[in-house]
């Protein structure tokens with residue numbers, strides 16, 4: 252069972268209330284599709300919310316989404332109908348036997364966390380040597396000069412938000428460790444109604460500090476290209 256299984260049923264309710272700007276991200280990805288990069292791989296496709304927007308903007312794209320959580324993929328499959336390929340796999344060691352023009356992670360397996368002037372690399376539960384292996388594996392799935400797009404997020408913060416049908420979402424962050432390379436937090440998600448907990452999940456997330464992120468990306472075979480003009484993604488190119 253993956254970490255997201257516990258909150259799958261409530262994930263869309265939260266995400267469609269403005270948690271991420273899927274339309275803005277899809278427009279940014281589509282700018283690369285319009286340049287002829289049509290084979291797209293989404294790392295951590297979740298319930299397919301970004302993919303749905305891409306399908307509307309660029310139905311001609313050849314889309315593949317990978318996720319480790321089967322309950323999230325079930326929802327993605329219903330959402331996308333016949334469009335695209337969905338594969339249950341761990342991005343760190345997947346072997347899809349094909350290459351793509353673009354790999355994109357939107358709040359997915361890796362993200363860029365903007366923290367003041369620093370842009371750290373956010374990851375899910377893995378340690379740095381695994382990240383190097385995982386990102387090297389992503390590079391292996393890209394064609395020559397293929398691009399890796401990592402979505403830009405802020406820092407994880409404590410907050411509470413009212414959702415439709417009387418459900419209250421809250422998230423709580425606890426710092427659990429830090430050294431000069433990495434800072435680790437526990438992030439707990441709660442969905443409650445009338446004071447009763449409907450679902451909850453705690454994830455271990457990390458911020459790999461900017462200097463270390465740059466080292467890791469290089470070791471994995473990526474060169475930083477730019478921050479996309481939409482301000483939605485850091486763009487890396489396979490070396």
Ligand SMILES: C[S@@+](CC[C@H](N)C(=O)[O-])C[C@H]1O[C@@H](n2cnc3c(N)ncnc32)[C@H](O)[C@@H]1O
Nearest residue numbers: 255295296297318319320323341342357358359
């Ligand atoms: C925050 S969700 C983002 C989902 C989606 N990209 C979106 O924007 O709504 C993170 C997703 O990454 C998936 N994930 C985490 N680690 C993974 C791994 N190692 N391999 C594949 N998927 C993973 C989780 O199962 C979850 O669906």
